Amino acid sequence: MKSRSKDKRGTDRVQANSVPRVTMRNLLDHSSFANLEYNRTKRPNGSWHYTLKKSTLSEIIGMETNLKEDNYDLTDIQIYAVARFLEKRNNVILDCVMTLRELAPTTNIDSQSRNVFTRVLNKYIRLILIKMGSRNWDIKILKDMVKRTLVVIKDFSGLDLQGANAKSIITNMKKRSFKYEADADDLQDSIM
Secondary structure (H helix, E strand, C coil), X not given: CCCEEECCCXXXXXXXXXXXXXXXXXXXXXXXXXXXXXXXXXXXXXXXXXXXXXXXXXXXXXXXXXCCCCXXXXXXXXXXXXXXXXXXXXCXXXXXXXXXHHHHHXXXXXXXXXXXXXXXXXXXXXXXHHHHCCCCCCHHHHHHHHHHHHHHHHHHHCXXXXXXXXXXHHHHHHHHHHHHHHHHHHHHHHHC
């Protein structure tokens, strides 16, 4: 059984792999989670059961939306919170991701190419959302990251989103995939 301890902020930490965990009481007090939406129901024993409302963007990038009560991964919750915020305040990222994701399966390209495209694109989106969910996150940073994300997505496709076709998107992606993977890893290292 994994032992748990508390860090200075009262956040649960799984010592076996040093993965930070956050409980619902931490969640409701954290500035990054101010826009998170949830349902709650009262159990027979009088305790409350919280369920996070689903996020379209979170689902698209492979997030687990049915998170277990009182066992939240801090990084994933930050991604989830920012994704919901984006859906409510600024849909440009969601629109771009949906456009590219919908285009890819419409051609006769092989499934391996689609998988690479999806993995690398999702990695970028997740890392950018992590950055926006960090300690320094505010509305100015949000707007800046939205702009940067649009640049990344458009460059990723190598084309304007308007009139782009999936075959050319995947062809350009395959040429650049190694560089993008390396850049994403560097970005992750700088964030963590």
